[in-house]
Amino acid sequence: MFSIQERSESPDTGAAEPGDPHVLEVGELTVRYGDFTAVNNVGFTVGRGEIFGLLGRNGAGKTSTIAAVAGLLQPAAGHVRVLGRQLEPGRRGGAWLGGALSLQPQKTSLFPRLQVEETLRMWASLYPDPRPVPALIDELGLTDKARTRAARLSGGQQQRLLLATALVGNTPLVVLDEPTTGLDPHASRDAWAVINRARAGGTTFLLSTHAMAEAEERCDRLAILHEGRLRTSGTPAQIVRSLTRGSTVTVRSSQEGLLRAARAEFGTDAVRAEPGDGGGAPRFTVATERPERAVAWCEERSPEADVRLHRPTLEDAFLAATGTAPAGTGTAPAATGTGAAAADDAPAAAGGARAGGGSTR
Amino acid sequence: MSTLGTSRTATGPAQDGGPGAAPRGEFAALAKGMTKELVRDPMALFFSVVFPVLLAGLFVAVMQLTWAGGPYRIAVVGSGTQAARLSAALGDGSQVTAVDGPRAAPEDTDAVVAPSADGEALRVVTDPESPSVVSALRDALPDTGWDGRTLEAVGTDGSPPFEPMPFVLPGVLVFALMSLALSATAGTLVSLRANGTLRLLRTTPARPQAILTSLLPARGALGLALLAVAGAVATVLGLLTPLSALSMLLTTALGMWLLMSVGFLLGGTLRSPELTNALSGLLTPLLLMGSGVLFPLELMPEGLAEGLSWNPVALLGDALRHDVTGGVTRHAQWLDWLLIAATAALLTAAAVRAFRWDTEKKN
Numbered sequence: 001m002f003s004i005q006e007r008s009e010s011p012d013t014g015a016a017e018p019g020d021p022h023v024l025e026v027g028e029l030t031v032r033y034g035d036f037t038a039v040n041n042v043g044f045t046v047g048r049g050e051i052f053g054l055l056g057r058n059g060a061g062k063t064s065t066i067a068a069v070a071g072l073l074q075p076a077a078g079h080v081r082v083l084g085r086q087l088e089p090g091r092r093g094g095a096w097l098g099g100a101l102s103l104q105p106q107k108t109s110l111f112p113r114l115q116v117e118e119t120l121r122m123w124a125s126l127y128p129d130p131r132p133v134p135a136l137i138d139e140l141g142l143t144d145k146a147r148t149r150a151a152r153l154s155g156g157q158q159q160r161l162l163l164a165t166a167l168v169g170n171t172p173l174v175v176l177d178e179p180t181t182g183l184d185p186h187a188s189r190d191a192w193a194v195i196n197r198a199r200a201g202g203t204t205f206l207l208s209t210h211a212m213a214e215a216e217e218r219c220d221r222l223a224i225l226h227e228g229r230l231r232t233s234g235t236p237a238q239i240v241r242s243l244t245r246g247s248t249v250t251v252r253s254s255q256e257g258l259l260r261a262a263r264a265e266f267g268t269d270a271v272r273a274e275p276g277d278g279g280g281a282p283r284f285t286v287a288t289e290r291p292e293r294a295v296a297w298c299e300e301r302s303p304e305a306d307v308r309l310h311r312p313t314l315e316d317a318f319l320a321a322t323g324t325a326p327a328g329t330g331t332a333p334a335a336t337g338t339g340a341a342a343a344d345d346a347p348a349a350a351g352g353a354r355a356g357g358g359s360t361r
Numbered sequence: 362m363s364t365l366g367t368s369r370t371a372t373g374p375a376q377d378g379g380p381g382a383a384p385r386g387e388f389a390a391l392a393k394g395m396t397k398e399l400v401r402d403p404m405a406l407f408f409s410v411v412f413p414v415l416l417a418g419l420f421v422a423v424m425q426l427t428w429a430g431g432p433y434r435i436a437v438v439g440s441g442t443q444a445a446r447l448s449a450a451l452g453d454g455s456q457v458t459a460v461d462g463p464r465a466a467p468e469d470t471d472a473v474v475a476p477s478a479d480g481e482a483l484r485v486v487t488d489p490e491s492p493s494v495v496s497a498l499r500d501a502l503p504d505t506g507w508d509g510r511t512l513e514a515v516g517t518d519g520s521p522p523f524e525p526m527p528f529v530l531p532g533v534l535v536f537a538l539m540s541l542a543l544s545a546t547a548g549t550l551v552s553l554r555a556n557g558t559l560r561l562l563r564t565t566p567a568r569p570q571a572i573l574t575s576l577l578p579a580r581g582a583l584g585l586a587l588l589a590v591a592g593a594v595a596t597v598l599g600l601l602t603p604l605s606a607l608s609m610l611l612t613t614a615l616g617m618w619l620l621m622s623v624g625f626l627l628g629g630t631l632r633s634p635e636l637t638n639a640l641s642g643l644l645t646p647l648l649l650m651g652s653g654v655l656f657p658l659e660l661m662p663e664g665l666a667e668g669l670s671w672n673p674v675a676l677l678g679d680a681l682r683h684d685v686t687g688g689v690t691r692h693a694q695w696l697d698w699l700l701i702a703a704t705a706a707l708l709t710a711a712a713v714r715a716f717r718w719d720t721e722k723k724n
Contacts, residue, residue, distance in 0.1 A: 101564065108556060110561075111394060118394065122391065149401075
């Protein structure tokens with residue numbers, strides 16, 4: 001339902017404080033659909049010029065959080081402040097937020113019979129300080145499709161057009177719901193180049209994604225949601241460090257005494273014999289903060305050994321945080337807290353090195 | 362130089378007229394986009410323009426083939442010269458007799474033609490068994506010296522005589538407007554919601570009412586174009602005077618308000634485009650046939666016809682027919698207008714209250 005009074009009401013509360021570094025502040029946010037709680041007491045802040053990623057399994061509450069931030073739904077509890085202005089109950093929609101925010105949602109079609117350029121010109125005219133349309137089309141690699149109707153674009157091109165509609169408003173905060181889903185690696189790289197240039201101009205991004213490598217590489221900070229709750233947040237490095245055991249070295253060798261020697265060298269707690277996998281030589285793993293030294297030591301002691309170095313990734317941390325880490329991934333159990341620091345104190349989980357995900361010999 | 366690297370001037374959200382407010386051209390830009398969407402939608406145009414015209418053409422062709430023609434026996438209250446001119450103008454061997462007054466007409470006369478007291482109109486009393494004589498007289502009028510006079514036709518039993526074009530024109534216009542409201546408006550709104558486009562537009566600074574009313578200019582223009590075509594045809598056929606043309610404009614405007622409010626009510630509440638199409642496909646013939654718009658109420662049992670004649674679409678058809686037949690309709694036109702406006706206001710209020718921006722469950 002829409003209210004025709006929506007715009008005429010004077011937004012007189014929650015004005016931005018001068019010097020407030022937070023473009024977005026989400027506090028104790030709770031979103032319910034009937035009896036189902038999609039988002040439960042989630043809070044985080046996003047600073048000016050940051051790229052902040054929301055991670056989580058399907059149904060973790062990312063899209064509901066984004067919808068609440070965009071003013072598309074009314075939280076059951078908590079608050080959302082964009083540039084210091086608080087969304088108030090009953091006031092939904094972008095007209096209330098003015099030109100502060102733009103959104104690229106998932107699974108949305110634009111006007112099918114409008115051409116790319118027509119669509120973006122229309123969208124630009126809705127914002128007070130839009131970006132130049134032709135340049136944006138060019139930067140997103142859609143120049144040769146500028147006169148093509150949206151319905152005739154490929155899936156990836158439509159995704160880029162959606163991204164363009166989110167960027168054309170030149171808003172301080174851009175919210176992207178899985179922005180690179182469906183893009184090929186080239187298009188994904190182009191999209192990130194555009195996002196990074198916008199960020200360099202001062203735009204702040206809140207995005208959700210399932211692409212862990214992308215999130216680890218591109219996001220300044222991350223929050224992992226699980227079953228509607230915030231499991232942890234921090235920089236990608238902080239999250240990886242807090243939720244995994246660090247780098248591990250896996251050694252497969254039939255040389256007698258190597259395991260004993262490794263324990264003597266690196267400590268009993270750091271070296272773990274792995275169960276046999278039905279073939280080949282016995283395996284053991286070494287968890288160490290100096291993995292290169294462990295690799296060199298193993299190769300020197302046992303030149304025929306298969307030695308592999310595994311550095312923990314955000315994906316390892318994500319799997320640990322969302323409770324689905326398979327056995328032997330070298331992850332620590334996730335702490336249920338609102339910051340990576342909370343998880344830093346978690347004891348290391350039993351398990352060995354995770355296969356894959358790191359550099360190999 | 363990269364345009365994305367440039368810093369913005371807006372530093373905060375809208376302060377009502379401040380840097381974050383939506384620009385004034387938002388409605389024009391949205392309306393332009395919505396217009397392009399409509400004119401590039403072949404299905405919407407087919408059902409709003411082409412199909413009603415084809416239907417009208419088919420209807421008239423069938424009527425021409427099956428409609429009983431002359432020669433007629435006609436009595437003219439006036440001189441023998443006028444009777445002779447009318448006979449010549451009809452040119453079908455009709456027997457036209459001059460009489461001193463309506464009561465002096467022979468018993469088996471198909472129609473009695475009498476100039477009104479002020480000389481501005483021609484009153485035609487017809488035998489209900491020979492309704493086609495009115496059309497024949499209307500066609501012959503320009504060659505009789507009575508050119509420019511209004512033809513007021515009534516049956517000997519007081520009922521309006523059935524004429525194909527005065528019946529078809531309002532029917533086709535209502536059909537086209539209904540297609541515009543149901544297929545091209547309700548269907549469009551439901552598709553925009555189902556695709557998430559409305560939801561996305563809602564996150565822009567555009568005002569909600571600007572987003573929704575931006576659908577109206579294109580549809581209004583198309584409705585006026587349809588009215589212009591219908592009005593031109595009616596004028597050529599001598600069915601419309603300048604005054605009744607103005608009246609027809611008002612009737613059409615009220616009718617568009619009524620039907621658009623139905624379109625917005627359906628478009629604002631239905632979830633699936635398929636359901637909307639199915640409902641439109643069901644509602645359109647039901648309303649058209651059950652309102653005397655494409656099927657004469659006079660051919661239904663009187664009790665049923667009287668009941669159906671009060672539904673809003675029937676009132677719209679009645680008001681339009683009043684404009685093209687010179688006043689012989691079921692209800693007074695002011696009553697038609699009043700009831701159409703009242704219904705449209707109620708439906709508009711309901712559409713505003715019930716409108717949903719997205720298909721997701723509310724919390």
